[in-house]
Amino acid sequence: MHSDRSNFSTADDDYSNVDDESNRMSGEGSPMMMSPWNQTRPFQPSPSSSTSSPEYGLIGSLVREEGHIYSLAATGGLLYTGSDSKNIHVWKNMKLFTTFKSNSGLVKAIIISGDKIFTGHQDGKVRVWKSNSKDQKTHKRIGTFPKFFDILKSSMKSKNYVEVKRNRTALWIKHCDAISCLSINEEEGLLYSGSWDRTFKVWKMSNSKCLESVKAHEDAVNSVVSTVDSLVFTGSAEGSVKVWKREGKGKNMKHMYVKTLLEQECAVNALAWSKPGSVVYCGSSDGVVNFWEKENQFSHGGVLKGHKLAVLCLAVVGNLVFSGSADKTICVWRREVAQHTCLSVLTGHTGPVKCVAVEREAESSAAYGKWVVYSGSLDKSVKVWSVSEQSPAATQNGKGSWD
Numbered sequence: 006m007h008s009d010r011s012n013f014s015t016a017d018d019d020y021s022n023v024d025d026e027s028n029r030m031s032g033e034g035s036p037m038m039m040s041p042w043n044q045t046r047p048f049q050p051s052p053s054s055s056t057s058s059p060e061y062g063l064i065g066s067l068v069r070e071e072g073h074i075y076s077l078a079a080t081g082g083l084l085y086t087g088s089d090s091k092n093i094h095v096w097k098n099m100k101l102f103t104t105f106k107s108n109s110g111l112v113k114a115i116i117i118s119g120d121k122i123f124t125g126h127q128d129g130k131v132r133v134w135k136s137n138s139k140d141q142k143t144h145k146r147i148g149t150f151p152k153f154f155d156i157l158k159s160s161m162k163s164k165n166y167v168e169v170k171r172n173r174t175a176l177w178i179k180h181c182d183a184i185s186c187l188s189i190n191e192e193e194g195l196l197y198s199g200s201w202d203r204t205f206k207v208w209k210m211s212n213s214k215c216l217e218s219v220k221a222h223e224d225a226v227n228s229v230v231s232t233v234d235s236l237v238f239t240g241s242a243e244g245s246v247k248v249w250k251r252e253g254k255g256k257n258m259k260h261m262y263v264k265t266l267l268e269q270e271c272a273v274n275a276l277a278w279s280k281p282g283s284v285v286y287c288g289s290s291d292g293v294v295n296f297w298e299k300e301n302q303f304s305h306g307g308v309l310k311g312h313k314l315a316v317l318c319l320a321v322v323g324n325l326v327f328s329g330s331a332d333k334t335i336c337v338w339r340r341e342v343a344q345h346t347c348l349s350v351l352t353g354h355t356g357p358v359k360c361v362a363v364e365r366e367a368e369s370s371a372a373y374g375k376w377v378v379y380s381g382s383l384d385k386s387v388k389v390w391s392v393s394e395q396s397p398a399a400t401q402n403g404k405g406s407w408d
């Protein structure tokens with residue numbers, strides 16, 4: 006079963022914005038005050054990562070004594086981070102921009118759609134937040150999945166209860182364990198949530214309605230990804246990756262099982278896909294990244310070997326694949342016509358890398374392909390890296406292979 010499973014509160018939350026100054030740690034020698042994210046003097050880049058190429062470097066680090074970093078998301082120059090604490094921090098231009106909080110505690114997943122931020126929590130709920138168009142520092146909670154009224158209404162009918170464990174039932178519209186992952190299908194306006202309760206649920210974002218709950222695996226769902234052609238992929242702690250196809254709409258929507266891509270003893274921790282859905286990647290506890298190619302009906306394409314310990318997170322942008330691991334490193338892979346090349350291994354974290362997000366640099370052209378990479382770790386820090394697709398010299402220090 007999932008190794009970091011813990012008790013959680015089911016109490017609903019209040020919400021508020023916390024002034025960034027009031028959240029700063031006092032004292033000149035505190036990790037926060039010494040962080041490059043919080044310097045008033047001209048910012049100096051840190052020494053580069055394990056490669057000597059200037060295209061691969063550690064820009065800066067954020068350290069806060071609020072627990073492990075479990076989730077992050079980036080958009081429009083803003084970085085959202087979730088941790089053991091009740092706070093969701095927002096960073097801009099290397100400084101703490103604002104903070105909003107939920108009484109639910111640990112934030113397991115963050116995903117962004119337009120001006121809305123969706124957060125998945127330890128208590129099995131999804132919270133929806135919206136930033137004020139006139140004041141980006143102000144975030145207000147505008148909803149919770151499922152809504153209290155929907156829970157109350159559903160609880161009145163016995164048919165809405167399903168068995169979740171032996172001699173235990175729960176409402177099908179409500180997760181009964183921690184939410185581990187979120188995915189959005191923008192075209193259909195759907196949010197997918199995966200949970201340790203072994204299900205994934207489908208929500209209509211416009212009205213917070215739960216459209217379907219799918220008992221997907223025999224152990225915790227660690228990752229769910231909605232891709233093109235109505236396909237959904239799920240990865241589980243039981244060691245499997247499954248493919249589902251969405252059919253119908255609204256109340257008639259059903260996700261039908263298609264096939265199992267992977268069955269193994271070690272847990273699947275992360276899934277990611279390359280737009281427009283041509284390749285699906287899977288990171289697992291044996292330290293490898295498997296991938297499948299759509300053009301070959303999602304036949305197995307190969308294995309990326311670059312880590313010594315479990316792969317915990319993945320991100321894909323353009324031709325680049327980023328894999329974060331319990332070995333404290335991030336491997337940068339570039340997909341080419343017939344293979345993947347490891348361009349670099351980013352080192353610097355002192356704990357497992359739990360989450361990673363990537364955003365194009367503001368000054369970067371589409372042709373040049375330069376990216377800002379954010380990595381969150383169980384060492385309680387977030388690190389920011391600069392990575393370019395155009396770095397052939399970096400391959401001399403890259404660790405990894407393609408099979």
